[in-house]
Amino acid sequence: MRPYRDLLSRTVTALEPSGIRKYFDLLDSMDDVISLTVGQPDFITPWHIRVAGIESLEDGKTYYTSNSGLLRLRESIARYLHRRFGLTYEPDGEITVTVGGSEAIDAAVRAVCNPGDEVIIPVPCFVCYEPIVRMAGGVPVLLETKAEDDFRLTAEALRAAITDKTKLLILPFPNNPTGATLDEHDLCEIADVLRPTDILVLSDEIYAELTYGRRHVSIASVEGMRERTILASGFSKAYAMTGWRLGYVCAPKEISAQIFKIHQYSIMCAPTTSQYAAIEALEAGDADIEMMRSEYDRRRRYIVDGLESIGLHTFMPGGAFYAWANVGGFGMSCERFCERLLYEAHVAVVPGTAFGACGEGFARISYAYSVSHIDRALKRIGEFIGTL
Amino acid sequence: MQNMKDTKEILGVIEGDARLSAEQIAVMLGKETGDVRAILEKCENDGVILGYHTLVDWDKTDREYVTAFIEVKITPQRDRGFDKIAERIYRYPEVKSLYLMSGGYDLACIIEGRTMKEVAYFVAQKLAPLEDVIATATHFVLRKYKSDGVVFGAVEEDARGNDFI
Numbered sequence: 258m259r260p261y262r263d264l265l266s267r268t269v270t271a272l273e274p275s276g277i278r279k280y281f282d283l284l285d286s287m288d289d290v291i292s293l294t295v296g297q298p299d300f301i302t303p304w305h306i307r308v309a310g311i312e313s314l315e316d317g318k319t320y321y322t323s324n325s326g327l328l329r330l331r332e333s334i335a336r337y338l339h340r341r342f343g344l345t346y347e348p349d350g351e352i353t354v355t356v357g358g359s360e361a362i363d364a365a366v367r368a369v370c371n372p373g374d375e376v377i378i379p380v381p382c383f384v385c386y387e388p389i390v391r392m393a394g395g396v397p398v399l400l401e402t403k404a405e406d407d408f409r410l411t412a413e414a415l416r417a418a419i420t421d422k423t424k425l426l427i428l429p430f431p432n433n434p435t436g437a438t439l440d441e442h443d444l445c446e447i448a449d450v451l452r453p454t455d456i457l458v459l460s461d462e463i464y465a466e467l468t469y470g471r472r473h474v475s476i477a478s479v480e481g482m483r484e485r486t487i488l489a490s491g492f493s494k495a496y497a498m499t500g501w502r503l504g505y506v507c508a509p510k511e512i513s514a515q516i517f518k519i520h521q522y523s524i525m526c527a528p529t530t531s532q533y534a535a536i537e538a539l540e541a542g543d544a545d546i547e548m549m550r551s552e553y554d555r556r557r558r559y560i561v562d563g564l565e566s567i568g569l570h571t572f573m574p575g576g577a578f579y580a581w582a583n584v585g586g587f588g589m590s591c592e593r594f595c596e597r598l599l600y601e602a603h604v605a606v607v608p609g610t611a612f613g614a615c616g617e618g619f620a621r622i623s624y625a626y627s628v629s630h631i632d633r634a635l636k637r638i639g640e641f642i643g644t645l
Numbered sequence: 646m647q648n649m650k651d652t653k654e655i656l657g658v659i660e661g662d663a664r665l666s667a668e669q670i671a672v673m674l675g676k677e678t679g680d681v682r683a684i685l686e687k688c689e690n691d692g693v694i695l696g697y698h699t700l701v702d703w704d705k706t707d708r709e710y711v712t713a714f715i716e717v718k719i720t721p722q723r724d725r726g727f728d729k730i731a732e733r734i735y736r737y738p739e740v741k742s743l744y745l746m747s748g749g750y751d752l753a754c755i756i757e758g759r760t761m762k763e764v765a766y767f768v769a770q771k772l773a774p775l776e777d778v779i780a781t782a783t784h785f786v787l788r789k790y791k792s793d794g795v796v797f798g799a800v801e802e803d804a805r806g807n808d809f810i
Contacts, residue, residue, distance in 0.1 A: 275810060285807065292807055294808075295805045295806070295808070296809055383810075555658065555674065558673050563672075623809075628669075
């Protein structure tokens, strides 16, 4: 047999494995580490939502659902999106329930990309977009967001990145890892750039419920944008339901029909238990969101204040649950900084370059942790910085 | 009104963790430390904040104790209603909590003692003989699962891995 590399998909073998291998190997080999790395809520799924899942099992709801998801769930999603963000989607034909927001992103990209199509991805960003675009045969065009713009995507930068091959803009706000958000004004300016073109938008709104001091606005609600927008979202962050693997993707019928085929042939349907739990989440989970959001909001202020006071300039995030701290002032790469912090102070944070080369000089510090945990970590980070 | 909103916000935070300092609360809520300190002081002076307690799971120590929940039926007094008799009961330091109830009995009395004998003595010698007490029913707590919103038992570990995606 020939070597495996000659037998396997060239597209896939060419992909980089995610993350910073060396760093995470070191992390896994160490004990007594205070970690601020994770990208998921520390809250456990609210009990009433878990009960809805349990009861569905007790009732024997163990079959596939319809491919696009339980109609009741799609109706709940439609009502929720209308209630929270003023969006209107037809449960029948415009909403597909997916295995997490991740499947929603993958199916959406595959549904629109032809080989060679350019996909604009603002960076630093969630690590999955670029490989997903490559696997779909698209060409990622990375567009760096800047500290001086509060890590927002600006209309000028977008306009400059557009070519006649541009097919899709991925719009990941609120942003992981920077915590940046876009307000209505930003979105209108972006919409002005896109409206005269045929460019579609994939708006990843998984953190939509976790914005602080200002309600999230969806680009799909901006005039003339619904027809060209694919909205991907899910239950993981808003309801602390990461392990349930449940998301959804909404788009006009013609786009949804293509997304639906990908979902139908590759997935069949999202987990049934999770779908029943999700109905409960949407219908009776507003107070849970409120509680978690205000908790994250306090931690957000607390961690940014703490990082600033030990000499790490940190962008005040408007959403998600990450602090994007500047660790570039110590004469070493961010990866080296994080390695030494881990090795010498036993605190783990994610090197900014894990989210793209432009993340150099930064570290993503998650505040999906209790205040006392954050406190202990800050103390150690402060002591470490004192030795530099 | 803003002051009441701030007060409620601060109380919400400190109710969850009494050890937080005014500085920490101020940072968390985006307020001035001086303002937070002033509001806390006012709450203490006005009796809005009545104390800062520690929630202890004594079962994890070798301390002997027993908790009882006592239903008390009483005859309300003319003019004074239930208040006077309630006071006669809650003045005892053994009484941890006392509530006036609607329904089948009047007062719910939670008391703590070192032994069942000690609790029995309190009920028989102090509570039941009170002139206005008609009847008592004593229930001993066998196990504390949850108290003041906190689940008692094993400390839950962070089951999340280090995966950052």
